[in-house]
Amino acid sequence: MFYRPEDGHGLPHNPFNAIVTPRPIGWISTRGADGHDNLAPYSFFNACAYVPPQVMFCSTGSKEDRGDTKDSVTQIRETGVFCVNIVEYAARDAMNATSEWFGKEVDEFAAAGIEKAECDTIACARVLSAPANLECRLTQIVPLEGKSNFAVFGEVTGIHIRDNCLVDGVFDVLAFNPLSRMGYRDYTVVREKFELKRPGE
Template structure:
């Protein structure tokens, strides 16, 4: 079959089930007044190296995006299986100024190079300086409904327990990944394999 958004032939859009599993950016950001927002985004990924850059995409101008713009910084804490309920809780639409950290029973920890805190319970966090927000204007023009927020990485926190022989043991941290609908996935160390790129690749 062929699915077209303009002429849906399935009860649910399959895009998120096909582009899956996706890493989750658990974004904390601070506005000019010092208020902190924490929310998970499954449209998240690394988008550049040397310098390292990451992005998350917001459907509408939500607090994580506007706080990142106001404060000029944001942090991506790793969403893990052990923290899955707290990750989900921080997606609740709380009033601006209400702490998602407190709501989800999480501990804010000072970051190394930026003002927004990381999630203390998370084994890794990426500290970023905000670079730009790109409105994703659809074909034919009109108002953007989605916005891509890009940040440059200035520091990465990693719990020492998950560094082995100078490499981060991603599988041992058990990050959760987003699928379609209400589906999530985990990475397990026993499922890991290596592939060496062809010469010059």
């Protein structure tokens, strides 16, 4: 099968998200200029540089009460900071609960019963129980082609690691089983790993 996206695919569901898979989930926490906290998952997320450490996520679509975007990007525009909370399998239901389209006045931490803590380097809340939290200062928001598509880049200014995720000095993903997004309504979980050395190492 071949199709041009502008012509449509003719399938019951869009295959694009299922092709680029699995994708890590950035559980993004933000705080507005008014002090209101927000928490939402984004599957267009990844690390993008080592030195200094940088991450990015993309927000697509908009809400009527936020103009051209959603709560997360609106609040990042206001304050210039955000936190990435790593999602483990055990938190799948809590993460999913925060994907509901709440009004801008709703604190998703409270709505989903998630305990929060303050970040150390930025004025923002984080998911206390997460395997890791990446505190970030905004570097740029890049408008992408299409309506309400934005790529948000941030420099990591502080990193929290849950103690039981450090095994023999290594951040061990098998200690918490990362949750990843697939296509449609599908997710997957990391339960095994293997090592490959680069040629010449």
